[in-house]
Amino acid sequence: MKWTEGIDKLGLGLYFLLCIFAIANIYSVDQKLGEKQLMFFCISLFVGLMIFFSRSKFFENMAGIIYIGGVLLLIGLFPFGKEILGQKNWYKFGSFTMQPVEFAKIGTALMLANYVSGPDFNLKNRKSLWTTLAIIGIPAAVVLAIPDVGSMLVFIAFFIALYREGLSGLLFGIG
Numbered sequence: 001m002k003w004t005e006g007i008d009k010l011g012l013g014l015y016f017l018l019c020i021f022a023i024a025n026i027y028s029v030d031q032k033l034g035e036k037q038l039m040f041f042c043i044s045l046f047v048g049l050m051i052f053f054s055r056s057k058f059f060e061n062m063a064g065i066i067y068i069g070g071v072l073l074l075i076g077l078f079p080f081g082k083e084i085l086g087q088k089n090w091y092k093f094g095s096f097t098m099q100p101v102e103f104a105k106i107g108t109a110l111m112l113a114n115y116v117s118g119p120d121f122n123l124k125n126r127k128s129l130w131t132t133l134a135i136i137g138i139p140a141a142v143v144l145a146i147p148d149v150g151s152m153l154v155f156i157a158f159f160i161a162l163y164r165e166g167l168s169g170l171l172f173g174i175g
Helices: 009-029 031-053 056-080 101-116 126-145 149-164 169-174
Strands: 082-084 087-093 096-098
Touching: 009 031, 056 087, 056 101, 056 126, 101 126, 101 149, 126 149, 149 169
Parallel strands: none
Antiparallel strands: 082 087, 087 096
């Protein structure tokens, strides 16, 4: 079939096998957690299929909205966040919990990729450099204020991609 061309069928099969094995292991320890993990697997499968069949320009066009939404969700943690294990970085809706930093990571990656792929991007240019640092720095500052140091590492990792794009070694080291 034409639509399956370019798909790594072995990798996809191994991924599904790993997920099924993980769900079975979790289910054997705690039935409720196993059911919850299966629900999340089904949701992620649905989202993955939506992404696979969506137009490639969708994420390019929606990068700004996803980015702003992720940052607003992070800011909303201060008044509305639920403290779990000593950190106030979760939203709780009944038995469902959500960590908005995951959306902020995706939004930042999409926004950064969208900006870096633009025709005017050049890290030697101060405007490009400051805009790039702001794209990473705004959600990173909120994550640091939460504080969620583990998630902060992901935002720092964006500097690796920037170094590959021409970021100076000094700024890379500071990042």
